[in-house]
Amino acid sequence: MDRDIARAHHDLGGVTKFMCAPIDTEPHALSAFDKQVDALRQVLSLKGLMTVDELRRGIEEIPEAEYHRLTYYQRWIRSMTATLLRKGVVTEAELAAALERR
């Protein structure tokens, strides 16, 4: 099968359209948002509520255009939310209510 047609969109090794993409080699400090998302994932993992594999799968499920548009930790929080909803750890109603309060 043609490898490029069949590949999942996160499977980026050698993908032609990125071969000329420049690299931003500058250091970029993590924001407070980044660190909190990262830390929350660790807490959920330590409590056995979500594995890194589930996180990755959730990220890979993000539609291609969104995947590239979102920042790294925006992908994480989206995946973490989808995973926790799917597993019933939180409900959509609870999240909607919390969103409305802000």
Add this chain to the structure above:
Amino acid sequence: MAAFAPGAAVRVKDDWPESRGPAHIRTPHYLRGLRGRVVRRLGAFANPEDLAFARPAERRSLYHVAFDQPSVWQEGRPGDELLVEIFEHWLEPA
């Protein structure tokens, strides 16, 4: 599943589970169907393909497998190589 000794010639299965439905695959697309050489066995780890879907996950042998770079891309320097962790169920003797 066969165990592979260091130096064994192997082929990565030319399989595309992600084209058949939801899947979480850790074998990069660019290696599917290609020949490589086992460097060493790294240990046994729970199958991420199942962990990702919260299914019971069997421990599988994980191998470090070397691939000749120019053979993968039809470009690149002779002697350059790729070294990739591949699970045993993705490998067959070449």
Add this chain to the structure above:
Amino acid sequence: MSTVLETDGERLLAALGVVLAEKGIATPAEIAERIAITDQASPAQGARMVARAWTDPAFRALMLEDGTRAAEAMGIAMRGMPPLGVLENTPDLHNLIVCTLCSCYPRAVLGYPPFWYKSAAYRARAVRDPRGLIAEWGTELADNVRVRVVDSTADYRWMVLPIRPARTEGWSEARLADIVREGDMIGVTVPRAV
């Protein structure tokens, strides 16, 4: 469900945080604690390991044989962490680490991965044009040097043991550690005596 998932990330984090705190699943204190612990890891930890390997042949052997135990010998907490693999550069072999599928990185030793390591450009180019990629950092390898690109696809996390540069004879471990940068342990740069 799709509407909730499309919420702006900061709002989503805040809402999720509130719900999880109310359930006692993840409190602000627990999150703050993890941030503090995570902040302790940094490239300086890896640099100290490299400097020790450069000056102590037994430690070098341990680092290459069992990176996890070598890290623990340096006081780095590795329990519950993915196993650490260390690959040495030699005069005719240069290693470059990437995770084409996501961003797997030896975080327990080196801390958060750099921004560029997680980019689509790095993940795509590393395995197919490593020399062109490291040239973005001004790194050029001699003609006789082979490149080995290590794609971190599974349970191990990989770092490079770079070559000790010339003109560092007699340097203390501390002084050696000072010249080892984050990029040297990923393979996009090589250390130089400064």
